Amino acid sequence: MDAFIAQVLSGLVTGGIYASVALALVMIYQATHLVNFAQGELAMFCTYLAWTMLDAGFPYWAAFAATIALAFVCGVVIERVVIRPIGESSVLAVVVVFIGLLVIFNSLAGWIFTYTVKPFPSPFPAEPLFGNHYVSSHGIGAIGVTLVVLALLYAFFRFTSLGLAMRAAAQNPVSARLVGIRVGWTRALGWGLAAAVGSIAGMMVAPTVYLDPNMMAGILLYAFAAALVGGIDNPWGAVAGGFLVGVLENLLGAYVIGTELKLTVALVLIVGVLVIRPSGLFGRVTVKRV
Amino acid sequence: MSALLEAGQLEAWYGATQVLHGVSFSMAPGSIATLLGANGAGKTTTLRALCGMVRTRGAVRLDGQSIAAMATEDIVRLGVAHVPDGRGTFLDLTTEENLRLGGYARGNRRELAGDIERMYGYFPRLKERRAQQAGTLSGGEQQMLAIARALMLRPRLLLLDEPSFGLAPLLVAAIFDILRTINAREKVGILLVEQNAALALELADQVFLLETGRIVIAGAAATMRDNDAVRRSYLGY
Numbered sequence: 001m002d003a004f005i006a007q008v009l010s011g012l013v014t015g016g017i018y019a020s021v022a023l024a025l026v027m028i029y030q031a032t033h034l035v036n037f038a039q040g041e042l043a044m045f046c047t048y049l050a051w052t053m054l055d056a057g058f059p060y061w062a063a064f065a066a067t068i069a070l071a072f073v074c075g076v077v078i079e080r081v082v083i084r085p086i087g088e089s090s091v092l093a094v095v096v097v098f099i100g101l102l103v104i105f106n107s108l109a110g111w112i113f114t115y116t117v118k119p120f121p122s123p124f125p126a127e128p129l130f131g132n133h134y135v136s137s138h139g140i141g142a143i144g145v146t147l148v149v150l151a152l153l154y155a156f157f158r159f160t161s162l163g164l165a166m167r168a169a170a171q172n173p174v175s176a177r178l179v180g181i182r183v184g185w186t187r188a189l190g191w192g193l194a195a196a197v198g199s200i201a202g203m204m205v206a207p208t209v210y211l212d213p214n215m216m217a218g219i220l221l222y223a224f225a226a227a228l229v230g231g232i233d234n235p236w237g238a239v240a241g242g243f244l245v246g247v248l249e250n251l252l253g254a255y256v257i258g259t260e261l262k263l264t265v266a267l268v269l270i271v272g273v274l275v276i277r278p279s280g281l282f283g284r285v286t287v288k289r290v
Numbered sequence: 291m292s293a294l295l296e297a298g299q300l301e302a303w304y305g306a307t308q309v310l311h312g313v314s315f316s317m318a319p320g321s322i323a324t325l326l327g328a329n330g331a332g333k334t335t336t337l338r339a340l341c342g343m344v345r346t347r348g349a350v351r352l353d354g355q356s357i358a359a360m361a362t363e364d365i366v367r368l369g370v371a372h373v374p375d376g377r378g379t380f381l382d383l384t385t386e387e388n389l390r391l392g393g394y395a396r397g398n399r400r401e402l403a404g405d406i407e408r409m410y411g412y413f414p415r416l417k418e419r420r421a422q423q424a425g426t427l428s429g430g431e432q433q434m435l436a437i438a439r440a441l442m443l444r445p446r447l448l449l450l451d452e453p454s455f456g457l458a459p460l461l462v463a464a465i466f467d468i469l470r471t472i473n474a475r476e477k478v479g480i481l482l483v484e485q486n487a488a489l490a491l492e493l494a495d496q497v498f499l500l501e502t503g504r505i506v507i508a509g510a511a512a513t514m515r516d517n518d519a520v521r522r523s524y525l526g527y
Contacts (some may be wrong), residue, residue: 089415161394168380168391175378178341180366180395 006134007254008247013139014208014222015246016146019217020201021223022230022238023150024194029232030170031190032083034094038101039198040220042078044213045105046071046199047206048113051120060123064203068196075195079188109213120206142204149200150239153193166190218263222249225266228273231280240282245269294479295340295447296320298349302339302503309335311503312348315445317481317496319353322473324482324490324511326524327500334375337449337502341365341372352447356379367395369439372449379432381425381438385416385480388424388435392442404441409438412468430461436454437465441472447479448472454486462486466493487524491515499524 021039028036038111049101053063076103086093147230157163169186176183202216209215226245230237245266253262273280293316302310317323322438324437325333339346342362342472350358357365366372371392380388392495393402412419413434419427424435434462440448453469454462473480484490497514499507507520514520 161390161399164383164387164390165394167388168383171382172378172380174343175374175380176391177343177362178366178374178378179391179443180363181391182363184497 001020002134003254004251007250008025009135010139011247012243013135013142013246014250014252015207015226015243016143017201017205017219018222018226018241019220019242019244020146020149020197020204021227022242023153023235024198024201025223025227026232026235026238027194027197028191029227030235031166031187032094034091034098035224035227035232036194037095037098038105039194039222040216041102041105041109044069044075044197044211044216045076045109045199046195047056047120047211047215048109048201050199050203051113051206051211053120054121060121064123067199067203071195072192075192076188078195079191083191084188088290113213115213118211119261120203122207126128132212145200145204151198153197153235162186162189202272218266221263221266221270222246225269225273228270228280231282234280234282237280237282272287291355293317293351294321294353295481296349296351297336297416298351300336300339300346300348300350302335302347303345304335309344309503310339310346310503312504313339313500313503315498315505315508317479319446320473320477320479321494321495322482323496323498324478324484325498325500326484326487326490326520328523330502331500332503333500334451335503337372337374337451337481337483340449341370353458360385363395366443368448369443369446370449371443371445371447373436373440373451375451377432377436379424379427379436381423383424384421385424385427385435386420388439389416391443392439393444396445405442405444409441412472413438429456430458430465433457433461433465437468441476441478444476445478447481450480450482450484452483452485454484454489462489467527487520 021043025035028034028039049070050067052067054060082097082101086097122138122141124137126137128137165176165181166186166189167226169181169183173183179241183289205219207216222245223242226241227238229244230239230241249262249265252265253259257264296316298314299496300310300313301308313336325336327333335344338344340350342360342365346358348358349356352368352370357368373474380391386406389406390402393405415431416434416438419431424432427435453465457465469480470493472478482490482494491511494511497509497511498505499520507517
């Protein structure tokens with residue numbers, strides 16, 4: 001039983017990471033109806049920026065905050081410089097650009113920081129919290145950080161004018177322009193926020209999986225599965241899906257299929273959801289009267 | 291006094307297809323004008339061209355200021371509210387969120403709450419539906435919401451595309467009454483596109499008749515009602 005609880009809890013820890021990346025995917029999907037394949041690599045690259053600052057002797061939380069800010073700027077710049085010019089052209093063109101960005105960030109990280117695996121510090125104490133033996137302090141801390149991020153995003157979208165404007169622009173860009181919303185900028189802002197959320201996920205996962213340019217490859221796949229399971233147009237679904245996929249992956253890995261086939265879980269989930277229920281578990285059904 | 295809105299030789303395209311071939315007219319401040327014309331004459335396109343939603347050439351002036359090459363959101367910020375074809379409601383957002391968005395471009399956010407209450411005064415039904423998803427409102431309620439959302443901008447000029455579309459006659463009459471009140475009380479100029487010519491002629495001061503992308507007749511509404519050609523083509527008697 002103990003082992004089972006430990007598996008579930010550590011599943012929740014990784015699930016929180018998947019949830020964050022899935023949320024970043026959903027945010028961009030909602031605004032553009034495209035899945036940003038470069039989301040994970042961007043997060044990885046930002047984590048390297050954090051590592052550089054820590055290496056230079058910055059205190060952890062200062063580096064943490066600076067990385068989030070840099071990631072935000074990075075997201076905005078990518079939208080402005082790369083995504084906006086191709087704008088409304090074919091889906092294929094945009095997908096190719098996403099894949100291009102993925103490769104660019106991956107190689108850039110390898111070129112600047114080398115492919116050697118680097119340890120990344122955790123801001124949380126090494127000894128387990130509350131004397132529990134199930135989950136590390138870092139695990140609890142990571143879940144905590146994830147939940148705080150989610151709460152902040154929720155508050156932003158729910159209670160601020162800008163958040164409302166972003167939701168409106170994602171839903172109906174033409175009408176959004178007609179109430180004076182600068183849709184181009186809300187989109188760039190969405191990219192910035194998504195990149196910032198992704199960078200937090202990167203910094204939270206790096207202490208466990210160690211930092212290397214391919215760190216996010218598997219995670220992006222799980223996050224993609226999470227977003228699909230939850231419904232790619234539903235932020236709450238993405239978060240729930242993230243935790244669900246994290247736990248499922250861990251339990252299946254521990255008791256059913258073994259660790260070698262763990263990544264297959266994500267792929268099976270992706271294919272399964274697309275075949276059986278493309279809208280996902282919590283895919284929103286909009287009531288519409290004509 | 292300069293005209294509230296002035297269009298000079300306005301042309302517009304969808305892709306390679308030219309839809310407007312030199313539309314010229316002008317509206318006095320605080321007046322109500324209506325664009326009449328058959329389907330495909332370019333009424334909706336004219337409204338879109340005025341606020342930069344299609345590719346255009348020619349002059350558009352708002353209170354003397356050229357807005358021809360401006361982005362839609364900047365024109366809106368100058369006080370041009372547009373209730374588009376299909377109403378443009380944010381269906382997944384609540385009634386009240388739709389209204390808040392209507393006032394998004396305004397500098398003074400503190401007046402918003404008061405203005406939302408004012409809109410509920412005009413349209414009490416919306417108050418009952420304030421927390422409801424806008425997509426679940428009836429057609430009439432959605433039309434009220436669209437007009438209220440546009441008024442939240444406190445516009446100088448209100449562009450209305452077929453406010454009577456798909457509504458029961460009683461409701462249409464109620465909405466036109468409110469438009470009249472709003473025009474008188476808030477000094478908002480209204481440019482109305484309307485299939486129901488009889489209604490439009492009753493409300494408007496000026497009439498512009500569009501035919502295949504050109505204005506063929508312009509004049510005061512009172513004289514147009516007596517114009518035989520207009521009567522035969524648009525009023526049906």
